[in-house]
Amino acid sequence: MPSKHSDASALAPLLDGSSAGELIPELVRHGLQQLIELEVAAVLGAERHERSDDRLGYRNGYRPRLLTTQVGDIELRIPKLRSGSYLPSILEPRRRVDQALYGVVMEAYVGGISTRKVDALVAALGVQSGISKSQVSRICADIDVQVQAFLKSSLKNSASSAKMGQLHQ
Numbered sequence: 667m668p669s670k671h672s673d674a675s676a677l678a679p680l681l682d683g684s685s686a687g688e689l690i691p692e693l694v695r696h697g698l699q700q701l702i703e704l705e706v707a708a709v710l711g712a713e714r715h716e717r718s719d720d721r722l723g724y725r726n727g728y729r730p731r732l733l734t735t736q737v738g739d740i741e742l743r744i745p746k747l748r749s750g751s752y753l754p755s756i757l758e759p760r761r762r763v764d765q766a767l768y769g770v771v772m773e774a775y776v777g778g779i780s781t782r783k784v785d786a787l788v789a790a791l792g793v794q795s796g797i798s799k800s801q802v803s804r805i806c807a808d809i810d811v812q813v814q815a816f817l818k819s820s821l822k823n824s825a826s827s828a829k830m831g832q833l834h835q
Contacts, residue, residue, distance in 0.1 A: 695740045698733070702754045706745045709752060724748045733757065734767060734797070768805060771797065775806045 703714075706725070712718040714725065728743040745752060767788060774784050781802040788797045 691735075691737045691740060694735060694737050695742065698740065698742055698756060701756060702742065702744065705754055706747075706752055710747070723750065731757065736767070767797070771802055771805045772809055775802070775809060781806070 707713045710721060710723045710725070712721040724747070726746045726748045729746055731742045731744045733740045733742055742757075744754065744757075770788065771784055774787055775781075779787065781799045784802045785797055785799070
């Protein structure tokens with residue numbers, strides 16, 4: 667199980683009230699990191715440094731992963747495995763922006779804001795790392811795919827038929 671005493675002592679200086687702006691991001695980082703550690707232990711069948719016949723693999727260090735959230739950028743440590751790969755279920759592949767910021771980018775795109783201006787918008791929301799133009803383009807491409815799928819769906823066609831039927835009455 668992840669170490670509890672060293673983590674608690676790391677949070678102690680933030681609880682004095684003088685650094686309230688740092689407390690919430692650190693609590694979020696701490697919570698997410700604990701979830702990641704528990705999940706990788708379940709995947710491997712053993713805790714860190716635990717000897718077990720049920721062990722399915724071994725750790726091989728960490729890699730950093732920056733996650734942009736509503737409380738700011740959070741640096742997570744993702745465990746590497748000796749064989750195979752591991753991505754925590756709380757993260758999506760190649761996505762470093764959480765759902766709320768994803769929604770802001772989609773809304774900006776629908777509103778006609780250029781991909782270049784979205785970075786300034788995201789920075790104004792308090793995300794220090796901003797968002798790259800390629801990330802904005804990927805998000806907007808996802809929107810285009812969803813819109814095209816809706817336009818081709820039977821739901822849209824049945825709604826249009828119902829509307830046309832009302833017009834002919």
